[in-house]
Structure formats: C-alpha cells, structure tokens
Amino acid sequence: MAFVTQPLLEQPQPLSADFERPTPTVDPDLELVDRWRDGDAAAFEQLVKRHERRIFGLLMRMLGNRQEAEDAAQDTFLNLHRHGHRFRREARFSTFVYRVAVNAALNRRRSLGRRRSHMDALGLEQSVGEAIPQGPVSPEAATAGNEIRLRVQREILALPKNLRAPVILYDLEGLAYSEIAEVLQVAEGTVKSRIHRGRRVLRERLADLVKRGEGMS
C-alpha cells in the first residue's frame, strides 16, 4: 500500500542499465496455463498471484486511483478467466494479461467519463500521501519527494491516451517494443514513435523538475 520512497533526483545511471527487458525465452506461464485449461482451478489461482502485482502497478499508472486500479485489476482477471481461450501462444502469456489489463483500464476510463478528473486528483493525492518511506527521510525531503511523484504521475495521466499506454509499458513496466506492439495491437514502429512523442511531451511539461535534476547532477 505504499510508494517505495526512492531518491528521485539522484545522478542518472546509463539508461541501458535501468531495465532488464524480457528476452524471448520459454514462457514460464505455459505449464500453469495448460493445467488451468485442463480444469485445474488452482493453476489459475497461481497465475493470478504471479501477475497481480505487476497488473495492479500498471493499472495504478493508467488510472491514478487506488480503488479504480483495484476494481480494474479484478475486472482484468475475471475477463482473463472468461476469455482465456483466446490466448494463442503466439506471444507470452504475460503479454496477453497486459493486453486484457490495458483494455480494462481504457474501458474504465471511458465509462467514468468526466468524473475522472476529480477522482484522479483525490485518489492520487491519497496514494502519495500514504507513502511509507523505506528508510529515514527528513520531512522536507519526504514532502519534496511526494510532490515530485505527484507531478510526474499527474503528467503521465494527462498524456493523450495513445501516448500514455506506450510510455507506461516501456518506461515504467519495462516491456520490449515487440511486446507493447502485441499488447496495443499496433505496429512496432508506431510504438517507438509514440514512446518518443510521449517522452517529449513529458520533457516539456516537467521542464522545471528536469532543470532541478540537472542542477543536482
């Protein structure tokens, strides 16, 4: 129930060291998927437990509200159970789960309509306010860290929806271009282009934070 407190303005490391993006190996979920399809309900439970953390994290990014993210996560796994027969093994099972989750998030945002902006503000502040520091942090630093997180989260949520999902999936979830293309059902080139455009929009909107970060490095 907490944002893990990390120094946000520390010296950047080379980007290539940030993430270990998934490489195309044997899908670790396939055995459980087979057992589930054979009628083993416990296998589906294991799949839920294996993926719930990442899916909830993704939905928090996309929806910005803890309650909505929880509801969308439940929808995701129910939809997965309902439509699991559509998984064709052409991609990893985790990619399929991401796809179901992104659709759940988009449907939820669509159905909430204008209520969203108000709920975003309330939910996001509540989430950030509940952050539990992992180590000793001065009150000033904690406040500053929360403000920065809040700003970054808000700007991510404010991205146009066609840019938001690619940026979240790539920069926050660590998916490969090909996987994002599969999740969003668009060409890989489109994914790259949207990530780049999304980053540029964020760079402009977070210019003041970026300057502070550069000043510290």
Added chain:
Amino acid sequence: MNHDAVRRRLSAHLEGGLSVRAAARLEAHLDACPACREERDALDHTVHLLRSLASEEPPEDLAAKIFARLEAGEGRPVAWARWSAWWNGAWTAPLATGMAGLALLLLVQTVEIEVGWPGATPAPRALAAAAVPDGTASSKAPTLVARGPAPVAAPERRAADFEAGASLRTQCLRQPGAAACAAWHSWLLGLAVDEPRAFVMEVDAVPDAARTRWLVDLSRFAAHSGSAPRVAERLRATRDPRAQRLAPHFEQVSVR
C-alpha cells in the same frame, strides 16, 4: 544531420537503438551543438524521473476478492455467461421451463423436416427438442446427429438454445443414463460440428468431478451415432489446445 533529425532520433539513441553509423553521426552533431546536447540531457533526465517511480503494492486481499467473484459465478466462459444470464434474469425457473416445453413441442415439426434433409446437420434447437420436457427422449434423438458434411452456413444459435442445453445437462448429470442425456449429447455433437469452440466451452461447464466419466459417455454416444470422426475432425481443425485435447476422445472411441 540537422537539428530536427537529431531530436527525432534522441529517444532511440538513448536506448542504444541506432546503428553504429547513425549513432556516430548523431554523436558528432551533439559534440558540436550545445542546444541538441541540452535536449538530450533533458530527455535523459525525464526518462529517469519516470523510471524512478516505484510500483505500488496491490491490496493484500486482491486475489481473494477475485477468487470469491469467480466462485460466485462471474468470469465464466462466454457461452456459459450467455445463457446463464438469461436463465438468471427476469424469468423464473418454472416459467422458463414452461416456455421451453412449449418451444420444444413446436419444434418437433422442425425435427421431422430436418431429418429428411440429406447431408444436413440438424439445427441445435431441433436437437435439443428431441427430449420432451418430462424427461422422456424421442427415440429419434441419437439418429439426429450429423452424418454428412455440415451445411454451408451453420445454424444460428440463440440464448434459448444454450438454455435448453443447460437444462438437459442438469438432468443428465443428476441422473446419468437418463433419457435427457441422449438429447443433450445430440445437441452437443451438433454444436461440436458447427461451432467447436462453443462446444469446448460447454464441456468446460461440466463440473470437474464429473467431466472425465461423462466424456466417456459422450464419446460412446458419438461412436454409436456415427458422428465421432466428424467431431474429431472439427476439433482438430481449430487451433484451440483444449479442442485438441478433446479430439482423441472421439478418435479413439469404438462402438461397443
């Protein structure tokens, strides 16, 4: 390389996504251009701001809530959901049973007509109608299973078809060998030929504890009616692994 071209490639460059030659040209431009260097650094810091956001932990009871909803019947495969929603809707069970009985009686004529159609797969409504509501099956039910090629256009199934199938299933599983089983099995085999994936979902709707033994009954029924090879062929033709696993039941069965 001009400024715009450099800035369009910065994101890919930060990821190491450019060719060696393109990266070298871009680096050469950056060495000579303070504005583009500033743009690169700003983009680099933006990405680090994004990536330094830690993930949030899910509620501890998230999985439990999901499992509770599944146990309550949500998240069932689509075919189940289609007719169970109807069944649990505004209709009460007695009224639904009465309506189904009336529909079945009216469709007896259809059965007679469709039996006379050479090479045709009978409509599932007609197959389901082979059992009369009091549980006594028409003696024609087993012979209604498709023996020839499926019609060009598969008959359209409606929620009522699946509702009738569910009613027969309940009777059959409650009392294996009951007359309702013949009609239900006939309907299922017609479904397997026309819509193998819907058939798989109907199989999924059978409780785990009963499924294995029941599949033996169904495959024997298919062998007796002569439809087993066609059912196996249709299941094999799908790419659904569940259908692939069901196919041997109909390939290896013999009339005993």
